[in-house]
Each structure stands twice: as structure tokens, then as C-alpha cells.
Amino acid sequence: MPRSWQWTEEEQAQAEKAHAEFFAERARAAKEMYKQGNESFFKGLVLFDDNLTNIRAGQVWSAAYAEQDEEAAWLCTEYPDAAGYLMDLRLGAREQIRWLEQAVSAAQKLGDKKVEGSRIGAMAIVYRNSGQTTKAIEFFEQALNIADEMQDEQNKAAHLGNLGLAFADLGEFQKAIEYYLQAMAIDRKLGDRLGEGADLGSLGLAYYELDEPQKALEHHVQALEIAREMGDKRNEGAYLGNLGLAYVELGEIRKAIKSYEQALFIQREIGDLVT
Numbered sequence: 668m669p670r671s672w673q674w675t676e677e678e679q680a681q682a683e684k685a686h687a688e689f690f691a692e693r694a695r696a697a698k699e700m701y702k703q704g705n706e707s708f709f710k711g712l713v714l715f716d717d718n719l720t721n722i723r724a725g726q727v728w729s730a731a732y733a734e735q736d737e738e739a740a741w742l743c744t745e746y747p748d749a750a751g752y753l754m755d756l757r758l759g760a761r762e763q764i765r766w767l768e769q770a771v772s773a774a775q776k777l778g779d780k781k782v783e784g785s786r787i788g789a790m791a792i793v794y795r796n797s798g799q800t801t802k803a804i805e806f807f808e809q810a811l812n813i814a815d816e817m818q819d820e821q822n823k824a825a826h827l828g829n830l831g832l833a834f835a836d837l838g839e840f841q842k843a844i845e846y847y848l849q850a851m852a853i854d855r856k857l858g859d860r861l862g863e864g865a866d867l868g869s870l871g872l873a874y875y876e877l878d879e880p881q882k883a884l885e886h887h888v889q890a891l892e893i894a895r896e897m898g899d900k901r902n903e904g905a906y907l908g909n910l911g912l913a914y915v916e917l918g919e920i921r922k923a924i925k926s927y928e929q930a931l932f933i934q935r936e937i938g939d940l941v942t
Contacts, residue, residue, distance in 0.1 A: 704898015784813030
């Protein structure tokens with residue numbers, strides 16, 4: 668009987684690397700669709716969900732070989748960025764932290780400070796979302812220092828905005844506002860509309876907590892306009908919910924109910940179980 672064909676170890680390794688590369692690109696393609704908004708938003712979610720098992724396998728391979736293979740190390744840094752917002756929607760906190768810790772180690776191995784800072788900032792977001800605010804602030808500050816060192820304005824704005832959110836979690840709303848305003852100045856200079864929308868939404872929440880509902884309303888309306896302009900469904904839902912809070916404080920209950928209903932519809936529509 669003829670002997671069955673088998674791959675050599677080298678062929679097996681090349682196939683696994685090709686698999687990891689391909690599904691990193693699938694994750695990135697899904698993220699880019701998601702970011703386009705409107706109909707592409709939902710196509711991105713479906714594409715990510717359909718490929719999630721293989722995306723996970725590719726990330727595991729890249730982390731396993733990062734120490735001995737530079738291409739694997741680069742892929743390991745790329746996986747959290749390729750998945751982007753979808754990682755937050757579809758992966759639990761523990762899995763996100765694992766991906767990001769491995770990406771930080773791989774970036775350090777490669778000597779890529781910019782990527783290292785970006786992944787540290789992403790890890791801080793996961794810690795904040797998990798209620799570990801003090802730890803989150805520590806990581807946001809590390810990431811901000813790296814962004815300053817690298818003159819990376821885009822990430823600097825993101826880290827400033829996230830520091831504001833963390834201090835808001837601690838009830839330090841005036842300090843949070845200072846960070847939001849710094850972030851918004853950079854985002855406007857860069858023309859980053861999504862970043863500007865996030866800054867406006869954060870300012871609205873801070874003013875709400877400071878018992879200034881009219882200011883809160885004005886900022887939430889601006890944030891909502893940007894989300895709709897950009898086809899950003901997830902943040903549209905969040906800003907509608909925030910609008911509802913401001914309307915309640917202003918005694919406009921019918922408008923509040925309408926905002927809450929619209930927010931709930933969007934969250935169900937996109938399967939956002941985190942918000």
C-alpha cells in the first residue's frame with residue numbers, strides 16, 4: 668500500500684504561520700467594515716463572528732512563537748489592533764488582557780515603543796471596564812508617557828481622554844474635564860471626528876455629575892450628531908442613553924423615554940452585551 672502523505676515540520680510551521688497571518692487580516696477587515704458604519708457595520712460584526720474560532724487560533728500561535736520568530740512577534744502585537752472594537756464586544760476581559768499582555772511583551776522584544784504604548788493603553792481600558800480603576804490609571808499614565816516620548820499625538824489624545832474617564836470613575840469630575848479638554852484640542856487638530864465625539868460625550872457626563880444638565884445636554888447632542896455623521900452605531904446608542912439622563916434632570920420625561928428606547932433598540936440591533 669502507498670504511504671499516506673505527511674507534512675514535514677517546516678511545512679507545518681509555514682502553514683500555521685500563513686493561517687495566523689490570514690486570520691489577522693480577516694479580523695482587520697471586519698474591524699474596518701465595522702468602523703465604516705451603516706450597513707458595513709453589521710457586515711463587520713458577522714465577518715468577525717464567522718471567523719472568531721480561527722482568529723483565536725491565529726493569536727494563540729503568534730503568542731506561542733513570539734519569542735523565537737520576529738514575524739510571529741509582529742503578528743502577536745497586531746492581533747489586538749486588528750480585532751479592535753470587536754475584541755471588546757466579543758471577548759471577555761480575561762482573554763483581552765491575555766492578548767494585550769502578550770502583545771506588550773512582543774512589542775518590547777521588537778523594540779517598538781509606539782506599539783508598546785498603544786497596547787498598554789488598550790490594556791488599561793480593559794482594567795477600567797473591569798472596575799480596577801487605580802490599576803487602569805497606572806497603565807494609562809505609562810501609555811501617555813510613551814506617547815509623549817514618541818510625539819504620538821493620536822494616542823496621546825486617546826490616553827488623555829481615558830485618564831479623564833478613570834478620574835471620573837473616582838468622582839474627580841473637574842480633573843476629568845481638564846483631561847477631556849486636552850484630548851479634544853488634539854482630536855480637533857488631527858480632524859479625528861470619532862475622538863472628538865467621544866470627548867464631547869465624556870464632557871456631557873461630567874457636567875451631568877456636576878449637576879449642570881443643560882451643559883450636559885448640549886455636549887451629548889453634539890456627540891450624537893458626530894456619531895450619526897460617522898455611522899458609529901455603538902456610540903450613537905451610548906449617547907442616546909446619556910441624552911436620556913440629561914432630559915430626566917431637565918424634567919423632559921417624554922424626550923428621555925424616546926432617547927432610552929432608541930438606545931435600547933440600537934444595543935439589541937448590534938448585539939452589544941457590554942454597554
